[in-house]
Amino acid sequence: MIASVGPEHGASCCLCFLLSAPHSTARDLGSTLADLPIYNAFSFSKCLIFPRHASAGRAHAGCVCPHFVPSGSRSPRYMMGSGMRHTRSVYLGFAVLCAKKEGPKTKSVANPAVKESSPPPSKVEVLGLPVSQNTMGPVLLAMDCGKGGLEMCDIMKGEQMKPEFLAMNPFHHIPTMKDGGVSIGESTAILRYIAMRYKPEYYPVDDPVACGKIDFALDSFTTEVYEKGHYHTVYVVLGFTSAPADQKAANDKYSELLDAWLKHFLQGKFVNGDKLSIADFKAVPFLIAGLQPAVESTIGLTLPDRARQYVEDFCAAVPSSGMLKSAGGYSIVEFLASKAPDAKAAVNSYTKVEYISCRASS
Numbered sequence: 400m401i402a403s404v405g406p407e408h409g410a411s412c413c414l415c416f417l418l419s420a421p422h423s424t425a426r427d428l429g430s431t432l433a434d435l436p437i438y439n440a441f442s443f444s445k446c447l448i449f450p451r452h453a454s455a456g457r458a459h460a461g462c463v464c465p466h467f468v469p470s471g472s473r474s475p476r477y478m479m480g481s482g483m484r485h486t487r488s489v490y491l492g493f494a495v496l497c498a499k500k501e502g503p504k505t506k507s508v509a510n511p512a513v514k515e516s517s518p519p520p521s522k523v524e525v526l527g528l529p530v531s532q533n534t535m536g537p538v539l540l541a542m543d544c545g546k547g548g549l550e551m552c553d554i555m556k557g558e559q560m561k562p563e564f565l566a567m568n569p570f571h572h573i574p575t576m577k578d579g580g581v582s583i584g585e586s587t588a589i590l591r592y593i594a595m596r597y598k599p600e601y602y603p604v605d606d607p608v609a610c611g612k613i614d615f616a617l618d619s620f621t622t623e624v625y626e627k628g629h630y631h632t633v634y635v636v637l638g639f640t641s642a643p644a645d646q647k648a649a650n651d652k653y654s655e656l657l658d659a660w661l662k663h664f665l666q667g668k669f670v671n672g673d674k675l676s677i678a679d680f681k682a683v684p685f686l687i688a689g690l691q692p693a694v695e696s697t698i699g700l701t702l703p704d705r706a707r708q709y710v711e712d713f714c715a716a717v718p719s720s721g722m723l724k725s726a727g728g729y730s731i732v733e734f735l736a737s738k739a740p741d742a743k744a745a746v747n748s749y750t751k752v753e754y755i756s757c758r759a760s761s
């Protein structure tokens with residue numbers, strides 16, 4: 400099938416080359432290709448990147464030539480479906496680059512400037528709103544990497560329903576991220592992408608134990624803390640949802656779930672011990688919202704001291720976190736202050752946790 404497609408097949412419009420794309424998903428590989436000068440030079444259409452022959456952490460990726468239909472397949476989609484698997488590790492991409500016969504001529508086939516370690520320059524745009532806690536993790540991370548930041552998408556005005564947005568994310572949610580030719584939805588997928596591409600230490604893929612813990616923290620924060628707790632409490636104060644029948648019961652549930660999360664994952668300063676990770680970028684925008692005086696004064700919910708210290712530690716370590724507090728009146732903190740302007744900070748001092756530092760014990 401496609402792995403054997405090449406100039407030797409007599410498909411005169413095809414060029415073949417090997418491309419190494421570390422820490423990529425098949426989709427990332429697609430963007431890597433899209434960013435290559437050669438890709439642009441040959442004006443690709445219907446380019447499908449897909450992994451095949453996945454084994455031992457490697458997979459081949461093929462790009463279907465619009466001028467060539469391999470024998471035995473009726474359509475590129477047919478080929479995509481067969482044996483599609485991918486890993487998050489190294490992809491060795493076998494790309495069949497297809498030039499339109501009338502396309503511009505170029506002498507060079509491979510671009511020596513494109514190396515594994517130097518992704519092409521691009522700007523990460525995280526579409527969303529500064530008050531959206533799902534949005535702010537990816538925004539702070541993009542800023543922390545020095546690679547981009549927030550691009551306003553006002554869901555109150557229905558901007559997420561525009562065709563150009565739906566083309567990037569058919570589920571019309573913020574955050575949605577654009578990075579050159581790549582577009583990705585879902586906050587946790589965006590966090591992983593940005594970290595893998597621009598700040599690997601926040602999601603160290605060569606350390607499965609660390610990534611396992613980070614992923615566990617990310618997923619359980621979403622499905623337990625946010626969906627079962629935060630949504631029915633802090634979102635009520637924000638005006639994002641209506642109050643549950645029993646607000647006290649909802650508060651108690653949130654406290655119980657958050658306590659379990661904090662105890663389980665924060666055995667050091669952050670989820671990954673002394674080191675920051677994408678799990679912290681995910682959790683802190685929600686927790687800083689829950690800590691605002693308006694939450695206690697409106698629904699009577701207080702978050703544990705450990706949450707407060709976690710947020711403080713994160714803010715001290717991540718300069719871009721200033722945007723959680725100040726964004727022209729629309730940051731999480733400013734917005735919640737506008738909901739209960741008379742509310743005073745309920746707790747100004749709290750019990751600090753003594754960390755058992757990994758470094759101190761060595």
Ligand SMILES: N[C@@H](CCC(=O)N[C@@H](CS)C(=O)NCC(=O)O)C(=O)O
Pocket residue numbers: 531532533534554559570571572573574584585586587
């Ligand atoms: N699971 C998604 C949730 C995103 C989400 O719920 N976004 C809301 C705003 S915070 C949204 O886009 N609402 C508008 C809509 O769905 O049309 C993620 O983690 O990114």
